[in-house]
Amino acid sequence: MKWIALVLCVILISLQYRLWFGQSSYQKIQLQQQKIQQISTENQELANRNKKLFAEIEDLRKGVEAVEERARYQLGMIKEGETFFRLLNKDPD
Structure with missing residues (x-):
């Protein structure tokens, strides 16, 4: 009974070690999720920038204004x- x-206990300790310090540990999974979130945010910002640029390109192709x-x-x-008018600020000197 003692051996069992x-x-x-050894199995439990090894599983706990894997959970906290192993290759797929909880901390590493959290770091990967943070990286995924950061990259997703950057991708969304770049996608919005691309949409604006495509809209500007389309406007330049079609519109004279x-x-x-x-x-x-x-x-x-x-x-x-x-007639071109150039307004200069008077220096208070």
Whole structure:
């Protein structure tokens, strides 16, 4: 009877060791779940960014307004016949 109890204790200890310190321990599983959550969040952010970029590309392909807006704000271009006014802040010196 003592041998059976001893064998059961050894089995219990080995299972507990595996649970807390082994290759598939509770801590490692938690770390992997955190990594999965982080990667999923990053993937969702990148997917949203891609959707915005695809929408902008589609707008640039189909619409003239988007191209005109970029030319005005990024390149400083003006249309023919328009008057350009530049407002300067007066220095309080």
